[in-house]
Structures are given as C-alpha cells and as structure tokens.
Amino acid sequence: MARRTTLRKNRVLFLVHRKEILDQTITTFKKQNVDLNLTTFGMVQTLTRHIQDIPVPKLIIVDEGHRALAKSYQRILKQFPKAIVLLFTATPHRTGRMQLDQIADDIIVGQSIHELTDKGFLAPFRYFQPPNDFDPKLLKRGSTGDFTNESMEQAMSTKIFGHIVKQYKRIASGMQAVVYTYSIDSAIKIANEFNSEGISAVEVDGTTSKEKRDLAVRKFREQKIKILVNVNLFTEGVDLPNVDCVIMARPTASLALYLQFSMRCLNPRKGKTAIIIDHANNFKTFGYPDDDRDWKQAIKSGKQKSKSLLTDPGLAIVTCDYCFAVVKASEVKDGKCPICGKPIKVHKAKPVSDVDLVEATKDRQNLIHEIVHSNLLKEVANKNVSELHTIKELQAYGKLHGYKKGWCYYVAKRKGII
CATH class of the missing domain: 3.40.50.300 (P-loop containing nucleotide triphosphate hydrolases)
Structure with a gap:
C-alpha cells in the first residue's frame, strides 16, 4: 500500500513508538521499493513535538494501532483529517472502556492463529x-x-x-x-x-x-x-x-x-x-x-468485560472423590460437587518450590466446559455402571471417567444393548 501510494506521487506517514521497529521498517520499505523520498518515518514521541514539520500525507500507517487512542497519536492524526488512516495491530483491544471504535470505522480481521x-x-x-x-x-x-x-x-x-x-x-x-x-x-x-x-x-x-x-x-x-x-x-x-x-x-x-x-x-x-x-x-x-x-x-467501547468477550476463562480445577468429575473450583458451592452433590474439597496449592508446572491441554478445558453444561453428563455422574441402560449414557460415562472408546462397546455388548 505504501509503494502504490508513492508510485502515485502521494506521501506516506509511518508512525511507530520504538526505534528498533523504526529501523526495521525503513529496511523493509527499501527492500519493497517504496519511494523513501515520499515517506516520512517517525517515532510518535518525536513527531508529536514537530507536527508543523511533517509533510502532508495521503496515507498514514500506524504500527501497533491499539496505541492510537493515546494523546500523542491523536495530536498527529488530527493534524491530517483528510488522510486515509490504517491501524495495524495483532491485538485490537485495550485495557479499559475506550476501544478502537472511537477512531476506526471498521476492522478487517486477518487469518486466525x-x-x-x-x-x-x-x-x-x-x-x-x-x-x-x-x-x-x-x-x-x-x-x-x-x-x-x-x-x-x-x-x-x-x-x-x-x-x-x-x-x-x-x-x-x-x-x-x-x-x-x-x-x-x-x-x-x-x-x-x-x-x-x-x-x-x-x-x-x-x-x-x-x-x-x-x-x-x-x-x-x-x-x-x-x-x-x-x-x-x-x-x-x-x-x-x-x-x-x-x-x-x-x-x-x-x-x-x-x-x-x-x-x-x-x-x-x-x-x-x-x-x-x-x-x-x-x-x-x-x-x-x-x-x-x-x-x-473487541473494538467496541463500553462496560464490556474482556473476560467474557475475549477469553475462555481460566480453569482452577478439582476432582470429585465420589463421581470423579473434573470441575471448575468456581463451580463448587457450599463445599459440594456441582454434578453429584457430594462433599468436595478444593485443595490448597503446594508451595511453589514443591510444584512442577503442568502442561495445559485443550482436551481438559473442553471436558470441563462440557461437564458443566451437559445434563446427560451430570445425570450419569451420580450413577454406577449397572444403572446405565443406553449407548449415550455409556458414552457419557466413559467420557467422564476418561475410558477408551472400546470400553463403551465392550460394556454395551455385555449388557445386550448392541
């Protein structure tokens, strides 16, 4: 975009906030045949003090665009109201209520991670x-x-x-x-x-x-x-x-x-x-x-909670000694398992020097989420195998206890279900 802009003899302004990024950008623009005579590169901290010296750009590119609501950025952007402004960022969300909809007309979402x-x-x-x-x-x-x-x-x-x-x-x-x-x-x-x-x-x-x-x-x-x-x-x-x-x-x-x-x-x-x-x-x-x-x-301003909007909330987890369900600690009320209703203990963490880090897996996340929201899983959690009478119940019970798929087939065949 910068190259095409300069090919049309229009000027480009590229804003960054760190010198290391500025040096990399200049090197990249040279390799990509952008006309540097029509390009102004600068750190926001410097340019905001010398706005009157900046040639009027047709295109303004802002690196790490989630920072652009800051006063130093706004002072520069408001100086050139007719320029096209592109905010580039991998993280278009700010801490606080004010988001990028205050300065951006829309967001073009790139490919996912x-x-x-x-x-x-x-x-x-x-x-x-x-x-x-x-x-x-x-x-x-x-x-x-x-x-x-x-x-x-x-x-x-x-x-x-x-x-x-x-x-x-x-x-x-x-x-x-x-x-x-x-x-x-x-x-x-x-x-x-x-x-x-x-x-x-x-x-x-x-x-x-x-x-x-x-x-x-x-x-x-x-x-x-x-x-x-x-x-x-x-x-x-x-x-x-x-x-x-x-x-x-x-x-x-x-x-x-x-x-x-x-x-x-x-x-x-x-x-x-x-x-x-x-x-x-x-x-x-x-x-x-x-x-x-x-x-x-995420770019909409307001009282939104970033947790509910953007994340799969974290998982402090406990295992029930009665039904063996793995549940979120936050779901434990009055010391009872949210699935089977039996007493459940939320154990205190060991001292840091005695604890090895564990690998977080999506399987564990997904299972906990499914347990909390699945009526079938809650029903079978409080039963024993003799009380299970359908394939779906056996599958749910097997999933809850981490059994291999072959277990369900074996038990179903033994019970005469299949």
Whole structure:
C-alpha cells in the first residue's frame, strides 16, 4: 500500500513508538521499493513535538494501532483529517472502556492463529502453567490499567526466581528463551539465577544503554546467550527470530501484552515446537494464545468485560472423590460437587518450590466446559455402571471417567444393548 501510494506521487506517514521497529521498517520499505523520498518515518514521541514539520500525507500507517487512542497519536492524526488512516495491530483491544471504535470505522480481521500455524507461518506450541504460584488477590491495578510493580512483587512468590530456572531445565533445557518480568530488580535476580546454574543469561531494561542492549540482542541472535531477561522491552515488533521458549514471570491484566509475551516464540522453523512457560497463571485469565476471539466485538467501547468477550476463562480445577468429575473450583458451592452433590474439597496449592508446572491441554478445558453444561453428563455422574441402560449414557460415562472408546462397546455388548 505504501509503494502504490508513492508510485502515485502521494506521501506516506509511518508512525511507530520504538526505534528498533523504526529501523526495521525503513529496511523493509527499501527492500519493497517504496519511494523513501515520499515517506516520512517517525517515532510518535518525536513527531508529536514537530507536527508543523511533517509533510502532508495521503496515507498514514500506524504500527501497533491499539496505541492510537493515546494523546500523542491523536495530536498527529488530527493534524491530517483528510488522510486515509490504517491501524495495524495483532491485538485490537485495550485495557479499559475506550476501544478502537472511537477512531476506526471498521476492522478487517486477518487469518486466525490456527490458520497461520496450519500454513506454516507460525510454529505450534506447548503451554506449561503452575497450579497456583501467586496470590491474585494481592494484585492492584495502576493508572495504565495493568498491575502495579509493587503488587506484582507481593503476589509473586520470593521463590519464583529459582523455580524459573528449575522449570526451564526440566521443560525447555537448551532452548533460546526470552523471560518477561515486572521490575529491574526481579530481572537481575532471574538472570543471576540462570548464570549461577551455568546457563548464559543477560538482563536488559529501559535503563540499559543502547549499546549494551544492541550487544545483548546480537549475542542472543548469534546464540552466544541462551536467556534474555527483559522488563517491558521485547513485546511489540522487535525481530528476535531464534526464540524457541518464552517464560512469563509476571502477571498482566492486558490481553494485548499477554499475546505479545506468549507469541514471541512462534517464529516458525522446520520441526520446531515452541514452549510457553507461564509462571503467573496468565492462562487462567486469557486462555490459550490461539483461542478464537471476537475481534469485531473487541473494538467496541463500553462496560464490556474482556473476560467474557475475549477469553475462555481460566480453569482452577478439582476432582470429585465420589463421581470423579473434573470441575471448575468456581463451580463448587457450599463445599459440594456441582454434578453429584457430594462433599468436595478444593485443595490448597503446594508451595511453589514443591510444584512442577503442568502442561495445559485443550482436551481438559473442553471436558470441563462440557461437564458443566451437559445434563446427560451430570445425570450419569451420580450413577454406577449397572444403572446405565443406553449407548449415550455409556458414552457419557466413559467420557467422564476418561475410558477408551472400546470400553463403551465392550460394556454395551455385555449388557445386550448392541
């Protein structure tokens, strides 16, 4: 679009918010034969102070367009009311009530993550999460809508740093990994823990000089460093092609940030399966990175709850000792199983140092959802095999207890049902 615009001798304005993205964009535009003499590239923070110097564009392209409601972006966009404005983003949802319908006429939804993975544009992944490594009640939101550093410090266990190294060695040993954490102090501790275990790691944050940051990224790309620990740097746009593992060592209230964290490792390579390690149980708030989301609804402003709109809510699960049903802890009322009505215990999580992360699977999610909403499953849960009289009842009972399909056939034949 930029090339076609400049071919017609019209001007293009390309807005970004980070220098690393700006450098990549200029390089890409050169390769794609965009006329750079008719293109203005700039960081929003700079251009907003020099609006009068920007040549009038016919087309404005905004990278990470979910940021475009900010005053600095609006100051630039309102300066050129006749320009066509295109907002590009992988995460068209903001924290808070005001959404992109305030500035966009419509949304064109691209291919889903599932489709891109099937076609080889993204790598498949495995997702690991702990039962419960922090107390979410301690989390407090700040002015940005995300959690404050102070509350994250309280909520995350002090043992989390050693635990991160232990789980990396168990799940993703040898992989190039990026760690996302919430403060410089925590990032330094994590990097030190990795280095003390003989795993090369470097910490970078907003206070790190450009020279040191560039050196760290270059060494990581050259695989001279295994672990890159960062604070709010490698989220949007920066090209790190050899990341095979992402470690989330901080919670977030932002769907956009969560997707940027978790998808950082999905650059494809033949035979690659990425690893996502979630120490903060972000999965319980946002579901899987590749869950289908209603993005057309997501851009609408109002009192909508992002959980109900965009996510498959997280699953704190318990197993009933009587009917063996696996149910959401939130469904347990008055200490009774929501399916069979017998007493059920919601066990407290073990201390973080004693807990290995478990792999989250869609089969488990789907079964829990089906149990809660299926009358048939609820009916058979409180019965024994002798009380089952139809194929459907046997199939439901087998599904509930995780039996193989052959079990249903064998029992049905024995009972004379088939």
